[in-house]
Amino acid sequence: MIAVLRLGHRVERDKRLTTHVGLVARAFGAEIMYYTGDRDETVERTIDEVVRRWGGSFRADYVESWRNLLKQWPGKKIHLTVYGLPLRKVIDEVKALYIRGEQLLVVVGGEKVEGGVFRLADFNVAITSQPHSEAAALAVFLDWLQEGRELERVYDDARILVEPSERGKKIFKR
Secondary structure: OEEEEEEEEOHHHHHHHHHHHHHHHHHOOOOEEEEEEOOOHHHHHHHHHHHHHHOOOOEEEEOOOHHHHHHHOOOEEEEEEEEEEEHHHHHHHHHHHHHOOOOEEEEEOOOOOOHHHHHHOOEEEEOOOOOOOHHHHHHHHHHHHHOOHHHHOOOOOOOEEEOOOOOOOOEEEO
16 A cells, blocks of 8 residues: 655645645555645545546545654655655665555655654655655656556546547547
8 A cells, every 4th residue: 555645735835736746646556645734625626526537546635743644654654855865775675565565655745844754754765866846756756666557557437538549639438
């Protein structure tokens, strides 16, 4: 099981980015996105609508305390940060946990990340040591973790399906 924690959502500034983190999490195989900071029912409704149309059981849940979630998480916590160990150096160890069925919580930042996140994480992982987007880091990490298998996922309950096409859009509604 893969879950994502998006830290420090700010309604006026982050609604699109937090929504994009949720969309990436869903598309790349996570089951849930928790978020902290400001509660934003617009983010939750947008994610619910995507799931309703495109399928699956993914959801976005607000949590008041990232600290409590990290302390209580029953599995391993992977914090994606510019300041962590390079992805190449830790991915095999994390992948082994995933294969064994460990519950993984992938943490991505928002505004300035508190030091407690670094201390409570089991892994602090750098996708790159350059500034980048949380959504991009999450996509890269989840892809490496699952070795691309998540890219083939199709949901049985999807109302909208896309048929791959070199040119144009081939969309089917059911």
